[in-house]
Amino acid sequence: MTLLSLQDLSITINGKPILHDVSFDIRAGEIVAVTGESGSGKSMTALGIMGLLPRGATATGQIDLDGVDILRTEEAALCKMRGNDVGMIFQEPMTALNPVQTIGDQVAETILVHRAAPKAEAMTRAAEMLERVGLPNDRFPLSRYPHELSGGQRQRVVIAMAIALRPKLLIADEPTTALDVTTQATILDLLRDLVDEFGMGLLMITHDLAVVANMADRIVVMQHGHLVEQGATDDLLRNMHHPYTKALFAASGHKVSLPTNSHSAPFLSVQNVTRDYRTPRKTLFGKPGTFRAVNNVSFELNKGDRLGLVGESGCGKSTLTRAILGLEPVQSGTITLNDAPVFSGKKPNADVRRKMQVVFQDPYGSFNPRHRVDRLISEPFHLLDTPPTGAARSDAITKALTDVGLTPADATKYIHEFSGGQRQRIAIARALITDPELIVFDEAVSALDVSVRAQVLDLMAKLCRERPLSYLFISHDLSVVRTITDRVLVMKSGEIVEQGATEDVFQNPKHPYTQTLLEAAPTLPDDQATR
């Protein structure tokens, strides 16, 4: 039975076309995944179905939900429909809940606003629904506030809110993108169970093709507002027709080939490093508590090593990164580069610092918007005693830009003139300009679309072939770490629980946490074959 049917849906916002003639169906009990890169219009499709398009948007075509054309329905009737016939969950669980209202009230509100039950009964049903999504009442009473819950728990509340009246259709817009991989697995399991139990249709919007391949009955692939291909999951994965679909899946499972590392001399040495943070006092006159972000961590990085560091949010990997870069002091232990300490006394050691550079995650926040590219990428020259000037300086800038696949003319542009992928190239150029011996990539490809990510990974592999490059690659994305590193550290709760050659760790994880992590990570069918 067809539950939702989109026919020739087109959307423009202030005259700018966003969607072009999109048509697909969802049947009851079916999971349909809409996938594509940023700007493909997939989220706008979801908002269109909810009748929640932003101001200035106009939609044409037809959205038929169980016999009702949403585009031709009054707002009052749409309000009755939302929450009742169709529920929606969002990407960011940290902000999707009202911070000043209890979770019980927020779940019960779905029932109350549709006058489905009196207040007392609504609260009982809210409690049942929270129990159903995995928040038992004895541990998560209705009187809890959102800030008292973790991200995964909040996402469960959002799901409870969306399904409290057992809607026929649930729309999930990137429901697990903001979550850790182990949490993601449990939320995806929950969604799958709910679809089976309630016989709902589930429309999943996600950019993560591995999630798509594992969850969906049918896949819809979108690009620049066009639907390029759709089909049953198995068929589509086996038999892709559209070149974009092929490119997308290829980029998602993209592998690079790194040259072999012939060096073996220890280079960066981290010995018994511990870093504590103070936490607020529990009682008024009590001692402030401490939180141990990094606990007795030791590892070595040899010259030419491509070392990965994986772990979930809050595991201490960012703290460790900052300590290695000399941005923060450590409580105990030593970090040395070529036997020279990163931190000498209270001050960072300038001699060591000039041998390290860093590439950050966010291509939009990594650059001062008021400086030109030449000034941006030459900033590390500040570390040198005699920075190049004049022609030498512009030669260095030209070389750095060409090395990362940009043109010398880009030096005079401002950062807003570049796309996310280009900005990440500029970030790499900045890191390369002083020829550092170690580069730290801090989630450097995590914010990029898969096709752009594949290009940046290729660039890194190319650089490894051209010069002796050692790097520490920090990421939560296991598939990327697997291809771009040759050794890996697994971090959990401030400790390194496992380390070894990347392929060994992935093929044969020893520590239970590593096993859980690899188990939870969704994989594309091709990966499963090699496992």
Place this chain on the structure above:
Amino acid sequence: MIRYVFGRLLSLVISLIVASVVIFVVIEIAPGDPASFMLGLNAQPETVAALRAELGLDVSKVERYFTWVTGMLSGDFGTSYTYRSPISELIADRVVVSLPLAIYALILSTVIAFPAGIYAASRRGGVGDMSVMGATQLGVAIPNFWFAMIMVLIFAINLRWFSAGGFPGWDKGFFGGIKALTLPAISLALPQAAILARVMRSSLLDMLGEDFIRSARAKGLSQRQALWKHAVRNALIPVLTIIGLQFSFLLAGGIIIEQVFFLPGLGRLIFQAISARDLIVVESVVMLLVFVVIVVNFAVDIAYAAVDPRLRTKT
């Protein structure tokens, strides 16, 4: 929660101590000796010394500070040089005018601003929004004492609905007192209401852009329901700050408005004391005003905790 209240209480006490020291020091470094000022240029040194002793000026500064502070704590604000009567009595007579005026104005300002701000936010970009915003743009630009003069011109002189000034006293009846305070309160309140309405509107609009409003809409709440049930309470957090600050503006602004309407309030007292260089009165009245403002800000901090559960559990 107890920790939070205790923390705010501690900062209240520290603020009061620092404030009293600052005020005392400022008054101390004032040029000229009050006793010789009061007695004029031709006074005999012995007479000046006698007056200094009488006013308690002949002891060390530190001792004077502690006498002043401990005195205030027990309700004894000292004796006015010029009135020759206890300052606490002078203040008590005037506070019954100034405080009701400030509270009256605060209520008016809130009662006008909340609906206006919420209305404008709910009609964002529409004619209603534009008119409210235009009116507030004018409101924030009007000096309240000038607005008071215009009000007197219209409602007292031309329409004769109110008297142009003066205060009959509360013993002549509650409504007589309220009527005498109405024009002053409106003149004080409207410019503040304009500010508050703008803050309310922009705070609401910020909230309406939040993810949780979208979640509420996805549950089936209409835009209006989402605004009232979810945005307003969250928007109150910045608005409360402004209300706290406004109380101090209204109290201080009252000093000027009292001049326009010839009200026998703290403002009159302070001006008479300034022109007579009766600095002990100035010092005590200023300290009292600062005390009230700091206490109100403390109350606002506590109100935050009532609105925002995050404050109750954290810190």
Place this chain on the structure above:
Amino acid sequence: MKGLWIGIVLTVVFLALALVSFVWTPFNIEAFDIPNKLKSPNVTNWLGTDQYGRDILSMIMMGARTSIAVALLAVGIGMAIGVPLGLWAAARRGSLLDELIMRGNDLIFAFPSLVIAILITAVFGAGAINAIIAIGIFNIPVFARLTRGAALSLWERDFILAARVSGKSAFRISWEHIFPNILNLMIVQGTIQFSLGILAEAALSYIGLGAQPPTASWGRMLADAQTLVSFAPHTALMPGGAIVLMVMGLNLMGDGLRDVLDPRIRVDRT
């Protein structure tokens, strides 16, 4: 956009009036002309005359000078002290110094500003200089807080981390990366504080604690007009209207600038 242009025009008009008054005013305001007193607006005296027969337009031009000078210098004091304090506090975020700077700011905020201005002028004497200091002091915490808040969020940004990795000192980062990125915010807030300064100057001179005669000021003109308002309303309407237009012009300009320079920045408006 329309608001911005109205604001700019109003502001420029008043700035021009103030500048022109240095070389020319329609009448000499130091000469009394009692026979011509309290004239309503007419062809000779466009805005009428006051109780001494002085031309109100000329007095408003001279008053604009006082208002603008006092408010501008007060904003200057606030910025010159507040912005570096805020940058400094943000550079040492979490330290005792940061705590001290911010607590100091809270304390100034806890004082009713007008009361303290009255205290200062009462103790040190009435006059334009003391009015500037009194208003300026209360601009310090406004700029310090705003600067610190904006700088704190910038310090979390990756481009600041990159600069730190390049070995730049906190001072150099504040100057090179933080300050240019909060400049727009400061311009907008400066405009708003300028308008508040005009209002504060008018209030102080209205109660006789601002610029002293013979210096003309809008607040003093209103104080003089108070007893005349029932039979010569223009004596109150003209200077009051000047204040409203000038303040509104600055506010419109501030709001417009904010929209143009950076729609994301938020400004304290109290």
